[in-house]
Amino acid sequence: MSAADVLIVGYGPAGITAAIYAARKKLSVILIGDLPGGEVRNSGDIENWPGDRTTDGNTLADKLIAHLNDHKEAVQIVQDKVVKIAKDGDVFTTTTESKKEFQSRTIIYTAGRHPRxxxxxxxxxxxxxxxxxxxxxxxxxxxxxxxxxxxxxxxxxxxxxxxxxxxxxxxxxxxxxxxxxxxxxxxxxxxxxxxxxxxxxxxxxxxxxxxxxxxxxxxxxxxxxxxxxxxxxxxTIGAIPNTEPVKDLLALNKFKAIPADRYAITSIPGFFAAGDVTDIRDAQIVVAAGHGCSAALSAGDYISRLPK
Ligand SMILES: Cc1cc2nc3c(=O)[nH]c(=O)nc-3n(C[C@H](O)[C@H](O)[C@H](O)COP(=O)(O)OP(=O)(O)OC[C@H]3O[C@@H](n4cnc5c(N)ncnc54)[C@H](O)[C@@H]3O)c2cc1C
Missing domain, CATH: 3.50.50.60 (FAD/NAD(P)-binding domain)
Incomplete structure (x- = not known):
């Protein structure tokens, strides 16, 4: 099995944005996600997504997915749940609930949070x-x-x-x-x-x-x-990052979030994280999308430096 350039975990605004950017960089992409549209799907009225004065969660989620589907040839979408990610040398192996395994040179982890x-x-x-x-x-x-x-x-x-x-x-x-x-x-x-x-x-x-x-x-x-x-x-007392599949791969902060910088770079080379699953301050759609963009650009940069 040849390793994909990028494997994205998460089907929300961070993951979808990362997939669009990675596809436009001509990288091979696998996106594994559970809920298409992510938490946007569960949002009511949304009045802070630039370009849409007022919209609602379902409409915005559908628009994000339609945009992603424009890149169907580059992005393999797998509707499944990731249970474990491990790294061996320069290659990551991702295992899903349905016992499928995927190999990739980078991971962009955007699994969001679940309610406390x-x-x-x-x-x-x-x-x-x-x-x-x-x-x-x-x-x-x-x-x-x-x-x-x-x-x-x-x-x-x-x-x-x-x-x-x-x-x-x-x-x-x-x-x-x-x-x-x-x-x-x-x-x-x-x-x-x-x-x-x-x-x-x-x-x-x-x-x-x-x-x-x-x-x-x-x-x-x-x-x-x-x-x-x-x-x-x-x-409605807060949310816990969905980091169970990576808890043995990298250190989490005390809230179980993944420490990631503004470029979505984490402590593990080749493993990028974006959006609500990270220690980012603002859990917002526009922030998650921006962080997802940075993750894809960082992954592209990382891949370009790997030995050919
Ligand atoms: C009720 C509510 C209202 C909100 N209203 C607004 C608003 O008006 N404006 C605003 O900007 N923000 C709002 N937000 C916040 C916004 O929805 C989030 O900040 C944003 O969706 C985060 O995007 P994300 O991609 O990081 O994560 P998410 O949107 O949470 O997406 C995570 C994705 O990862 C998937 N996933 C999780 N675990 C796994 C796994 N193990 N394997 C595979 N896939 C997995 C999920 O199914 C989902 O597809 C609201 C949130 C809620 C709950």
Whole structure:
């Protein structure tokens, strides 16, 4: 089996951009990805992708994929999940869930992040039975119901905005006395009688039979334990980088992200990483796309220096 020039892991904006740039450099490319379009697919309205004043996640994801498909001859797209990447000499071997193996001279790793769980009783067993990590995907399922959103950052605020007109009542629980979300987002619901913000709370348990029927939390100011009747719990407390397949290949930072510089260069020669899976500060589509571009250009530069 001859080694491809570049193997890209991830089908989001970073991976797709890297593939387009690598293809235009006339490199042979394999892209292995799970969710076509990546987290863009799960985004609601998007108002910060230059060139599209307002768009939505599905539309933008479809446009990114259509652009990638213009380079079908250079890019082999494999819809699969990577489970392990190893390096032997100058060649990387990538193994997928369906037990396929691919060899390549470089890797561009753009696997993004997955939502962090609360780790409280009742969460795991009610996953998709009232507990959800994606408001864009699941908000419409909770029309007319009481719901709780856990986490007062931007993702939590966006979840509240999606839910405030659909749900019967929305509780937003945050662990300190001030929300972290941008004020421009909070202004959408801070005076809405349909939304109750509960500050300084610690979520304790999600209750219910087959389906969720309540949430127990501690009011950290009074140490009182309280329960609210909700049928939906939206968990928005951050995300963990998808670095399991490379945890034995290179050192990760304390958040399990891949340290990568602005050129997407990592500690392993030939292994480049871009977008949300790295220690980059801003988890944004335009940043991921830009980082993916740099990764492809760095990979091209690296390959040009390999012995012929
Ligand atoms: C609800 C929500 C709303 C958002 N709204 C905005 C917004 O309005 N504007 C904005 O700029 N950003 C927004 N973001 C952030 C934005 O979506 C991300 O910053 C961006 O998608 C990151 O791109 P990425 O390519 O690095 O990773 P991702 O988009 O996460 O793509 C990662 C890809 O890797 C794949 N993958 C993961 N593990 C494996 C594996 N083991 N094998 C193979 N493939 C794998 C995934 O399936 C996916 O295809 C939002 C995010 C969320 C969750």
């Amino acid at each position: 769980m609360l780790g409280i009783p009742g969460e795991q067993e009610h996953k998709n039975l009232g507990v959800t990590y994606c408001a864009t995907c699941d908000a419409p399922l909770f029309a007319g119901k009481n719901v709780a959103v856990i986490g007062g950052g931007n993702t939590g605020a966006e979840a509240v905005i999606m839910l405030q007109k659909i749900a019967s009542h929305v509780y937003l629980l945050h662990d300190t006395e001030k929300l972290n979300a941008d004020p421009v987002l909070v202004s959408n619901f801070e005076n809405d009688p349909n939304v109750t913000i509960l500050y300084n709370t610690k979520t304790a348990a999600i209750t219910g039979g087959t389906l969720v029927d309540g949430l127990t939390y501690t009011d950290k100011t009074t140490q009182e334990e309280k329960t609210i009747a909700v049928e939906g719990v939206f968990v």
